[in-house]
Amino acid sequence: MTLQDSPPAPAPSLDDGILKVLANAGSGTLSAPEIAHALAPDGDWHGLLMPIRRAAVALALAGRLVIYRKGKPADPNDFRGVYRLGLPRHD
Template sequence: MSDATQADITQTILELCAERGTKKTACPTEVARLLAGSNEADWRKLMPAIRQEAIRLAKADRIVIKRKGKPVDPDDFKGIYRLAIARMEAKDGG
């Protein structure tokens, strides 16, 4: 099933990141496999859309994109990355 909508991608990213909590991250390929199944040809088609949505969510402070365990600029990162839920304390001061 590679007919995932942007809403499907958003929901899956947010749910997977929330499940992991603030101490763990999710791999974008996990998002793709949840949406498209285990067939590599199917889930790989979703990777550009997942990356685009991850960038949008990071800019909205809903998730953090990490590379080598450190947050990266959503407008300027390359290579393998992971997704983490944004820390709530950063938004509410505590």
């Protein structure tokens, strides 16, 4: 089996991509469009907005990220409008 015959590496999951972008942002928060741009800089990032929201809810419920609304943590099951995402703070 040569390098050309080997299967391509699996694409990272959206969850992993979101968490990686947030980790690179440090202790700050990012909006869904900012994350979408980071994940698909040359592609159609608009198509990622709803999948990012769904993944963010699941990640927030698992305690892996925090959804912020007006600068305060929001209930992942009940938030509307503009939101930002950040990694949990360990203060």
